Amino acid sequence: MKTDSAMKNICFILLVALFASCKHSQGDITISGTAPGVLYGNLVIKDLAGNTMTRADITSGKFDIKDYIQVPGYYKMQYSFKETKGTTREVEVYLEEGTYNITIDPKKVNDYPNITSPSQLQTQLTEYNAINDTMRHQARQKVLALNKQMKSIDSTDIKTGDQLETMGKLQSEELKNNQVDGFEVFKAFQSKYPDNAVAAHIMKSLDYQNDPVAYYNLFQEFSSAAKNSDDGKELENKLSALSKLAPGSPAPEIAGNTPDGKTVNLKALNKKLILLDFWRSSNGSSRDNHQQIITQLLQLSDKGFGVVSVSFDTDKDKWQAAIAKDQMNWPQLSDLKGDDSPNGETWGIKSIPAYYLIDGQEKIVARVAEFADVPTAVDDYFRKH
Secondary structure, three states: OHHHHHHHHHHHHHHHHHHHHHHHHOOEEEEEEEOOOOOEEEEEEEOOOOOEEEEEEEEOOEEEEEEEOOOOEEEEEEEEEHHHOOOOEEEEEEEOOEEEEEEOOHHHOOOOOEEEOOOHHHHHHHHHHHHHHHHHHHHHHHHHHHHHHHHHHHOOOOOOHHHHHHHHHHHHHHHHHOOOOHHHHHHHHHHHOOOOOOHHHHHHOOOHHHOHHHHHHHHOOOOHHHHOOHHHHHHHHHHHHHHHHOOOOEOOOOOOEOOOOOOOOOHHHOOOEEEEEEEOOOOHHHHHHHHHHHHOHHHHHHHOEEEEEEEOOOOHHHHHHHHHHOOOOOOEEEOOOHHHOHHHHHOOOOOOOEEEEEEOOOEEEEEEOOHHHHHHHHHHHHHHO
16 A cells, blocks of 8 residues: 555656656747858847847857747847947847747847747747848938939039929938838738738827727728737727817816816817917927917917917926926926827827827817928928818
């Protein structure tokens, strides 16, 4: 009986040890990497909160990692080389059990690494970034060609009117190509890989606030896996709410009161067009733009133009001091909750300054991403109305 009992205990212990061993191996990850031409560098993998998970030195163009990833998911991979004078590049990766092969090209340090692995999500991330890099390179080549044309015109001592007009068009085209359109990159990826599962996660990092309707329409084409992911569910809620900010939609409520504790009724202002200026006293761009509002836009007040500023301040004294210094003699609102203000979510504001145009019936005319585009948007409205 003792022998049988002892044998049972030994078997039990072996089973527990085997189970624990198998459980641990489910998160084992091996990374074999190359960075041709790099004598020395380092690579660090962090979680999204910034905590270091694992690291490796890059020596003679190679690096290796063998570790255990407890939770499969998205991580940040940072790397820098002596050859690039310590410049750190950060990319997002999806890590789960398996073997990853990573090739980093130090001559194209801004490109996403070539990553192969058994992870479907990582494969899709690699494909998305490959499209982004290709479109970025194409835009860069266009900019170089435009620069060459402009230099040719600029070298002329006396320029004709046609040359000046051409130069203006080239400069405008150059500005457009200096930054890759995130929406166009994403649309190209979605078109090429319609059944991908990372779409919602990628879209969350894009500036969907500036055109929520277009992004929401694209969201409807996502695969079930992308829509039903945690990112997908969160994104759908946000896009659904933001789509209500499309032109022609009723303007949502603005939280906050004037410095003396009163509310502002937009309709009661009796204006044909109102600029909503979302700002903060500590934000220099906001403050600079107030001077442009005074010297340029308020000259249109006789046409029915008005301004309402909504602050994301938390300190009433600083808010009021900025109002006085900037000579903001128009309605001012704030709930003094700073970034916790419901105005951020209600109006889809990711950063400030931010601007909306509202008509006299409290309907949204337009969201204007850059203040430099506000005067043109205002002129267009009054020309059509």
